[in-house]
Amino acid sequence: MGDNEKQEFGSVIQQLVKEQLSRRNEQDNSFAFLEKSTLQLLIAYLVSDEKSHVEQIENSKLEEKWMKQLDDLLEESREQLEEVVDLLKRYSG
Numbered sequence: 713m714g715d716n717e718k719q720e721f722g723s724v725i726q727q728l729v730k731e732q733l734s735r736r737n738e739q740d741n742s743f744a745f746l747e748k749s750t751l752q753l754l755i756a757y758l759v760s761d762e763k764s765h766v767e768q769i770e771n772s773k774l775e776e777k778w779m780k781q782l783d784d785l786l787e788e789s790r791e792q793l794e795e796v797v798d799l800l801k802r803y804s805g
Contacts, residue, residue, distance in 0.1 A: 718757070718760065721753070721757055722757060722761065725754065725757060
């Protein structure tokens with residue numbers, strides 16, 4: 713299932729759930745039976761959506777780690793450059 717199909721399926725499911733929740737009342741004891749293929753598709757969507765949330769969290773943690781490493785590297789480079797500038801000032805003056 714491509715990304716576009718996943719998004720389309722997700723929006724259809726979201727719309728159906730919203731409609732069901734808006735129509736539901738306390739005296740309504742009805743429920744729906746889903747055929748095998750629809751149920752499998754729904755489960756696949758729910759699992760893939762959960763997986764994408766986990767991947768997003770992992771990606772943001774990885775991104776934070778890389779940003780910290782980059783900040784540390786830049787700080788170390790800045791300190792080394794300041795040392796070089798100080799050395800050049802001592803030898804030139």
